Amino acid sequence: MRKFLLSAFLLCTLYFVLCTGVAYAQAEVISPNYIIQMPNLNSGAGLPSSSNYKVSSTIGQNAAGLFSSAGFRVKSGFQYIYSIIPFSFTVSSTSINFGSLIAQTPSTATNTLTVSSGGAGGYQVKASENNPLKIGSTGTTIPDTSCDTSCSETTAGAWTSSSRYGFGFNMSGDDVPADFTNSTYYRQFANRDGAESPQIVMSSIYVGTGRESTVTYKVNISGVQPAGVYNNMITYTAIPAY
Amino acid sequence: MIYDLRFKIKTKILLFVLLSLFINLKSLFLNPGLVFAQEVSLSISPPLTEIAIRPGKSINQTITVRNDGVPVTVVARIVPFVPLDTSGHVELIEDQTSIETFSSWFYFDPRPTSLGANESHQYIIKISPPESAELRDYYFTFIIEVQNNNNLGVGVNNTQSQARIGANILLTATKDGNPQKKVSIVKFAAPSLIDSFSGFSYQVILSNSGGGFFKPIGKITVDQIFGTTTTFNLAPLNVLVGSEREIGCLDGQEIIPCKLPGKFLIGIYRANLSFTVDGVGESHEKQIYTVAFPFTILLGLITIAVTYGIIRRLNPQ
Numbered sequence: 001m002r003k004f005l006l007s008a009f010l011l012c013t014l015y016f017v018l019c020t021g022v023a024y025a026q027a028e029v030i031s032p033n034y035i036i037q038m039p040n041l042n043s044g045a046g047l048p049s050s051s052n053y054k055v056s057s058t059i060g061q062n063a064a065g066l067f068s069s070a071g072f073r074v075k076s077g078f079q080y081i082y083s084i085i086p087f088s089f090t091v092s093s094t095s096i097n098f099g100s101l102i103a104q105t106p107s108t109a110t111n112t113l114t115v116s117s118g119g120a121g122g123y124q125v126k127a128s129e130n131n132p133l134k135i136g137s138t139g140t141t142i143p144d145t146s147c148d149t150s151c152s153e154t155t156a157g158a159w160t161s162s163s164r165y166g167f168g169f170n171m172s173g174d175d176v177p178a179d180f181t182n183s184t185y186y187r188q189f190a191n192r193d194g195a196e197s198p199q200i201v202m203s204s205i206y207v208g209t210g211r212e213s214t215v216t217y218k219v220n221i222s223g224v225q226p227a228g229v230y231n232n233m234i235t236y237t238a239i240p241a242y
Numbered sequence: 243m244i245y246d247l248r249f250k251i252k253t254k255i256l257l258f259v260l261l262s263l264f265i266n267l268k269s270l271f272l273n274p275g276l277v278f279a280q281e282v283s284l285s286i287s288p289p290l291t292e293i294a295i296r297p298g299k300s301i302n303q304t305i306t307v308r309n310d311g312v313p314v315t316v317v318a319r320i321v322p323f324v325p326l327d328t329s330g331h332v333e334l335i336e337d338q339t340s341i342e343t344f345s346s347w348f349y350f351d352p353r354p355t356s357l358g359a360n361e362s363h364q365y366i367i368k369i370s371p372p373e374s375a376e377l378r379d380y381y382f383t384f385i386i387e388v389q390n391n392n393n394l395g396v397g398v399n400n401t402q403s404q405a406r407i408g409a410n411i412l413l414t415a416t417k418d419g420n421p422q423k424k425v426s427i428v429k430f431a432a433p434s435l436i437d438s439f440s441g442f443s444y445q446v447i448l449s450n451s452g453g454g455f456f457k458p459i460g461k462i463t464v465d466q467i468f469g470t471t472t473t474f475n476l477a478p479l480n481v482l483v484g485s486e487r488e489i490g491c492l493d494g495q496e497i498i499p500c501k502l503p504g505k506f507l508i509g510i511y512r513a514n515l516s517f518t519v520d521g522v523g524e525s526h527e528k529q530i531y532t533v534a535f536p537f538t539i540l541l542g543l544i545t546i547a548v549t550y551g552i553i554r555r556l557n558p559q
Contacts, residue, residue, distance in 0.1 A: 080497075098400065
């Protein structure tokens with residue numbers, strides 16, 4: 001019995017060590033090539049260890065007289081939020097596969113974006129593509145969609161026809177732009193290759209946690225689209241409001 | 243016999259544990275992409291840093307990045323921004339010239355950093371505006387960018403999602419810590435006339451044409467003539483130089499619309515906006531009026547009266 005229990009214990013220990021992540025908190029920033037002298041001096045940052053951390057207190061000094069002697073004044077966080085709450089952003093899946101593309105048969109896939117801005121009065125998430133879906137070796141592209149009649153990187157349009165081709169996206173859920181009227185409305189991604197500016201796909205002016213939206217990507221090709229493997233990259237940038 | 247049965251049970255349990263271990267180890271080493279979800283999750287703190295600094299001086303600021311998702315490699319950069327709208331959103335200026343203009347102001351480790359799951363990394367940023375820096379505001383976003391795994395999606399029609407997260411830095415270059423601040427009330431408005439059941443909110447938009455960003459510290463006081471007084475505290479939101487900002491109201495630590503409470507409003511409401519810049523100096527004020535009248539009730543009564551009159555005419559008896 002003892003031998004059995006010991007064997008089971010050793011096997012379970014081996015299992016947990018190999019198959020679960022072990023996280024080590026990073027104690028300090030040290031690199032053989034980058035020496036940090038007096039880290040955190042003059043800083044009120046870092047993850048709070050106490051919910052009573054006073055954001056409104058200044059590190060360095062408080063009054064003009066003290067500024068004149070030290071030459072600086074630093075404040076971290078928001079004056080009306082009494083703890084420094086981290087701003088967080090999650091992208092549920094970084095690889096969106098469309099499988100084999102069949103002419104006039106739209107292919108869709110989704111991922112979700114989640115923002116928590118508990119420590120900020122609002123936020124924005126902007127999106128852009130590096131280029132349209134493209135065969136890397138030849139440069140052949142699947143153009144960004146023009147929807148059924150028209151749409152752009154700033155304004156969504158209905159896209160329901162299987163004879164309208166291209167690549168686009170729909171947004172649904174929390175804090176998404178109002179032009180995504182329903183699930184049939186799509187936009188193009190702002191194309192950085194074409195010097196288009198990233199566009200807001202989620203935003204709010206309020207403090208919020210767990211704000212979640214779903215991005216639906218759609219590709220539809222014509223019968224004359226050259227064969228090949230098409231790829232691109234969508235960059236999502238989440239920034240709290242100031 | 244009992245001993246044999248026990249032995250058989252123990253053996254089966256042991257075999258089951260061994261089999262489970264084997265299957266999971268096989269998955270781990272032969273299909274690494276299937277073991278971890280591809281969820282990228284980052285958090286950054288603090289979300290905002292406000293600095294007033296004399297050119298030629300330097301300070302250190304720490305920004306902490308935590309990885310709550312799959313292991314990633316990240317790269318940091320600092321990008322200038324301009325205000326995008328009246329809601330506190332930013333427009334990053336990511337052209338190389340703009341970034342390089344300020345590259346000497348900031349010193350931090352720019353090398354790719356690996357972050358395991360649940361791992362944090364502190365970026366110590368040395369901020370040193372040169373003595374020659376113009377005395378004005380400069381706005382930046384500290385961006386953490388995930389380096390995508392280029393092996394994902396190879397050979398398949400695919401789009402990759404890249405995550406970036408930022409924290410804002412508002413920097414005022416000033417000799418004495420007191421740049422001139424100049425505010426204008428662009429808008430303090432509410433409907434002049436409303437139905438008693440409608441409800442309404444006050445809208446406040448301020449502009450900054452001075453030399454440094456500021457926060458409005460003040461309130462909206464609403465007096466119902468011959469009635470109650472309601473007070474809203476303005477949210478101390480930053481109004482950046484050369485921009486306008488819509489200011490909401492504060493309920494504890496939450497920003498809310500400046501909406502008059504109550505389902506039925508009646509009478510004249512006098513609203514007084516009063517605030518100072520950063521809580522000091524002269525008070526800026528503006529007053530507006532709103533009249534609430536029960537139009538729907540009146541309309542209903544008129545409709546009933548007219549209907550009654552018509553019925554009486556048609557049936558005089």
